[in-house]
Amino acid sequence: MTETKNVSKRSKKEADVLRDKVIAALLLLIPMVVFAVTPIYNSSSSGLSLFGLTFFYWFPIVWLVISAIMYFVAAMILNKMEGDQ
Amino acid sequence: MNDVVVIGVFLALFVIFVFLGFWASRFRRGDLSDLGEWGLAGRKLGAYLAWFLVGADLYTAYTFIAIPESVFLHGAIYYFAVPYVGIAFGVAMITMPKMWKIAKDKNYVTAVDMVHDKFNSKTLAMLIALTGIVAELPYIALQIYGMQAVLLVMIGQLTSYDVTLITELSLVLAFIILAAFTFTSGLRGATITAVMKDAIILGTVIVAIIAIPIALGGFGKAISLFSSGVGVSPTSRVPFTGSGSLAPLLVNAFVSLSIMSAFALYLYPHAINGVLSIDSTKKIRQSTALLPLYGIGLAFLALLGILIYSSPVAMAMVSKYGATTVVPSLIYAEFPDWFVGIAFLGIFIGGLVPASIMAISQANLMVRNVLKPFWPNMDAKMEARLAKWFSVIFKFIALGFIFLISPTFALGLQLVGGIIILQTLPSIFFPLYTDRLEKVPVGVGWAAGLVLGVYMLYEANFVQHTSTSITTVLFDFSTVSWVGFLYIAFVALLLNLLISIVGSLLMGLFKSSPKGTAAKSD
Numbered sequence: 001m002t003e004t005k006n007v008s009k010r011s012k013k014e015a016d017v018l019r020d021k022v023i024a025a026l027l028l029l030i031p032m033v034v035f036a037v038t039p040i041y042n043s044s045s046s047g048l049s050l051f052g053l054t055f056f057y058w059f060p061i062v063w064l065v066i067s068a069i070m071y072f073v074a075a076m077i078l079n080k081m082e083g084d085q
Numbered sequence: 086m087n088d089v090v091v092i093g094v095f096l097a098l099f100v101i102f103v104f105l106g107f108w109a110s111r112f113r114r115g116d117l118s119d120l121g122e123w124g125l126a127g128r129k130l131g132a133y134l135a136w137f138l139v140g141a142d143l144y145t146a147y148t149f150i151a152i153p154e155s156v157f158l159h160g161a162i163y164y165f166a167v168p169y170v171g172i173a174f175g176v177a178m179i180t181m182p183k184m185w186k187i188a189k190d191k192n193y194v195t196a197v198d199m200v201h202d203k204f205n206s207k208t209l210a211m212l213i214a215l216t217g218i219v220a221e222l223p224y225i226a227l228q229i230y231g232m233q234a235v236l237l238v239m240i241g242q243l244t245s246y247d248v249t250l251i252t253e254l255s256l257v258l259a260f261i262i263l264a265a266f267t268f269t270s271g272l273r274g275a276t277i278t279a280v281m282k283d284a285i286i287l288g289t290v291i292v293a294i295i296a297i298p299i300a301l302g303g304f305g306k307a308i309s310l311f312s313s314g315v316g317v318s319p320t321s322r323v324p325f326t327g328s329g330s331l332a333p334l335l336v337n338a339f340v341s342l343s344i345m346s347a348f349a350l351y352l353y354p355h356a357i358n359g360v361l362s363i364d365s366t367k368k369i370r371q372s373t374a375l376l377p378l379y380g381i382g383l384a385f386l387a388l389l390g391i392l393i394y395s396s397p398v399a400m401a402m403v404s405k406y407g408a409t410t411v412v413p414s415l416i417y418a419e420f421p422d423w424f425v426g427i428a429f430l431g432i433f434i435g436g437l438v439p440a441s442i443m444a445i446s447q448a449n450l451m452v453r454n455v456l457k458p459f460w461p462n463m464d465a466k467m468e469a470r471l472a473k474w475f476s477v478i479f480k481f482i483a484l485g486f487i488f489l490i491s492p493t494f495a496l497g498l499q500l501v502g503g504i505i506i507l508q509t510l511p512s513i514f515f516p517l518y519t520d521r522l523e524k525v526p527v528g529v530g531w532a533a534g535l536v537l538g539v540y541m542l543y544e545a546n547f548v549q550h551t552s553t554s555i556t557t558v559l560f561d562f563s564t565v566s567w568v569g570f571l572y573i574a575f576v577a578l579l580l581n582l583l584i585s586i587v588g589s590l591l592m593g594l595f596k597s598s599p600k601g602t603a604a605k606s607d
Contacts, residue, residue, distance in 0.1 A: 044330035052306070071178055
């Protein structure tokens, strides 16, 4: 009885670790893909301009902020995992 | 404008800078006759100092001089530096904690120590070390261009008496001082002065990016002047790559420039050196995660290359002193004397500090991975002493480089360095994840990548454009319209990767075949 409990506990922990790993990987990869797929933001249409800056210039700047937040959350997850080991 | 005030503020701050550089040897005191202490600051840097040190590699003449110059002259494509910064720290988050752990376990001082162990090859390690040293030289040279640009404006506005001569003398003098405190304080000197540099630079950038767009009537007006290119000689603007967005043929060039630069950043010896001097993997992740914020300043500095079109005063100065002076000229034209003095000092030491960090990392490589294999009995004291002298020598090689060749395309220097350093990617990044790579194909891939890179650089510049100096790092594949132009480093790295991976797989097959499938079980 206790044995099966332990097993399920362990596999739950493994599942948690896997989930954390996937989340951290996505937090790192999504910004990198957004930056790298330039056609997403290669637009000079005046409707998308902000303070006179075309979309092409301001969109990556906004993503610098978003990426720092996402990378930081990933860092906290990875640091926590490392601490648990 | 009172130019004496500008120079007075500049010199006063420079004196403080030099004092800090020498004082740093007492910071978290260690035995500076040991290479790990001199060259890695004893691996004692916490998250904040690490942020400054690694960030110091980012806010350099590259950011202040080369990127604005290139955007100013050639347009949208050189905005690639913004996505580059965003991607680079993602790459670092993945690779660098792993590198640090391996280095800590085995007590490696450089990445090449790891290459040596993993491939069990002195020759490959030495080739990779030399590649790092060579690739670093144009990067240092770029820093010197940046310092020169500031001096040109500052001295040129003060006096008309032989500006070039005074500028060159000042540069030599600054380098002697820098060499002296790098010699005595090592990486501690670079880190402490990096804090001063970043404080001044962050202040300058924040003021500049708010005040300049307001003073010049916003971005909209500047972008339309930028696209018409009024006030710039048409020949210097060729090829122009777009104003509000990229020309379609250059989209892949932009993508390859940003991705390749991102992978190149953490292959450079100075970047790895910076990471290895941090005191834990957790701090590496924390400080790296926030580094994209540094990129915001970089983005706005790049945009100054566009905004300057709205400032007739600054445009006149740029046509007098050259396109490397875009940012110094704008600052000079738009701000009061004392602020100009502070900002100029910031840009000046913004070249000086990275040059010091780069030369330290070159010296580490030279001693540990090029000389030591020939001289295995060398003791720790001798290692440190040699490294100190090499850091002096490399700085002056880069300085000599500047006096010999004329500045035409400052960013080109760094991008040529990128083509070279990227050929070390299979040797440095792959062993972090696999042991299946073999030294021979990796060595052949390295050589093939370098040869192809240099050939394409030659072909693009001296055959297709018949220019007399390097003016482009892009190769024209526009006969296939969906490809357009590509950064040469990308094509060279592709060949390198192909040879390294396919070659290693084939050798792996032959190696395990006599044992058959049984070999798999161990």
